[in-house]
Amino acid sequence: MAALPDIALEARFASHSRYLQLVRLVAGEGATLAGFGEEDRDRIELAVVEGFTNVIRHAYGGRTDQPIELRLTVPSGVLHLELDDRGTFVDPSRIVSRPLDQVRPGGLGVHLMKSTMDVVEYRKNSHGGTTLVLEKRRRPNEGVPR
């Protein structure tokens, strides 16, 4: 596996869904720079959009003017993403997806994050809000970092 470049991205967004496309592109470009292939880039993009959406909906109850910080680093072959909010701390034990055999709208976001990432964790942060941690390991046969 080629050596990974030293990537560290930080961005701060308002909690508005208009930024979802930009959030997806930031995470996707970070993944490509770090040498992740197209399939994993797609998965990382999906996970970060689901995470950002959940922050707007659940941590901020739909408020559109609250801060969300995105941090992306790539230590030791792992893409490490954090979404930091200052909203209501979300008890991880209460974050569940609906059963997949129930075909109805909603309730899939957490399932999709867990299906696409190697690590999905919720931590209480110093602001009293939640830090969502998403990690994806690079596969040994993936391309050279750009």
Add this chain to the structure above:
Amino acid sequence: MNVTVEALPKGVLLVVEGQVDMHTSPELRVKLRENLEKKMNPLVVDLTKVQFIDSSGLATLIEALQAVGKYGGRLRLCGLAPAVKNLFKLSNLISIFDIRATREDAVK
């Protein structure tokens, strides 16, 4: 995101372009509902120009599938990019929807 509506000899075709997420799915929902209220059959949604759908977009399509079933209509999707198709697989919805490879096949 942009949605273009085209009349078919029978039914209607919705051509979706761009990203379907929490921000844009309400617009798709409005276009779908307009045609569901008219009991269009089939209702064909062409996703060829959609690079990305999230769970909000999926929820919108599930609502449409359930609504079309209430009047005995059919909802068909076509032109799914690999990332979009993978989303349907991850959500266990690949066999629930009528998914066609091409628009030509979907509008038959």
